[in-house]
Amino acid sequence: MAYPNTKETINLLKEIVSIPSPSGNTNEVITYVEKFLNELNVETKRNRKGGLIASLPGKDQNRHRMLTAHVDTLGAIVKEIKPSGRLKIDLIGGFKYNSIEGEYCEIETSSGNKFTGTILMHQTSVHVYKDAGKAERNQENMEVRIDEKVHNEEDVRALGIEVGDFVSFDPRVKTTPAGFIKSRHLDDKASVAILLQLIKQLKTENIELPYTTHFLISNNEEIGYGGNSNITPETVEYLAVDMGAMGDGQSTDEYTVSICVKDASGPYHYELRKRLVQLAKDNGIGYKLDIYPFYGSDASAAIRAGHDIVHGLIGPGIDSSHAFERTHEDSIENTAKLLYHYVQSEMVL
Ligand SMILES: [Zn+2]
DSSP states (O other): OOOOOHHHHHHHHHHHHTSOOBTTOOHHHHHHHHHHHHHTTOOEEEOTTSOEEEEEOOSEEEEEEEEEEEOOBOEEEEEEEOTTSOEEEEEESSOOGGGGTTOEEEEEOTTSOEEEEEEEETTOOTTTOTTTTTSOOSTTTEEEEESSOOOSHHHHHHTTOOTTOEEEEOOOOEEOTTSEEEOTTHHHHHHHHHHHHHHHHHHHTTOOOSEEEEEEEESOGGGTOTTSSOOOTTEEEEEEEOOEEOSTTOOOOSSSEEEEEEETTEEOOHHHHHHHHHHHHHTTOOEEEEEOTTOOOHHHHHHHTTOOOEEEEEEEEEBTTTSSOEEEHHHHHHHHHHHHHHTTSOOOO
């Protein structure tokens, strides 16, 4: 039995992280995913929120399964054009200003023009500012330096840049000889690449799934409501594929698939969690059970929205999440293997 090809998944991941998609401005990346699926002869439809749903009919069409991963990322939006010609920004999603200090970025105007810039502390130059190191990293002190000859607010507006323009961060994606993938937005584009590669595998091998299975590529997860809609009434199991959180006291690592038992929303469905563990054990897949303290997923968002479903959460382990993220190809591979077996397994109910 062949598993989804990890090298191909990583190449796909590199392409997806390189398409800017802060929550609220995801059309370009959704179009990319749509094209990828349509070329595999998988029909897709968009929901009104701008997410994408692909459905594979299964033997049992009366009971459905849904898997989701989110393609939206952290980002920022222009809040103010300063008299100096620098931009004040407002953050999209949950992270701190220190994690974007010095980052290259792209500003997209509402007419689609793109300008590059750098996110800096106003007091960056040590030759001028004494308190450069101690000043707080916050909205007041951090700004975007646009790579254009702009001296004031009028110059910036003349470029077409306005309040409300989206700002995306350079992913700086790199793979290393030891098998690591370093990039921003591995949360959750690593999982999107894994799901797309899984669909490709199922199609090319003509594998018929036991149940009709929907794949939702959601586009509003970072702001809390990506995958809480478009769940068919027939859906019994709903699995979110999203990053495993690493840090002190966490068992998740960059080499295994992380199976979440509980996050800030409470425990995930006990029977589904046990089934996922059993599938990992039966197939020699490296896994870790874990609790994510400050975390919610599209599966918990779906439960909160009132859907009566069996919900679960698994994903690759991501170090330094919402900042300078890294994972390893082993984690991608173990997550892909578990998903491959999961979509072909019996439901818990
Ligand atoms: Zn995520």
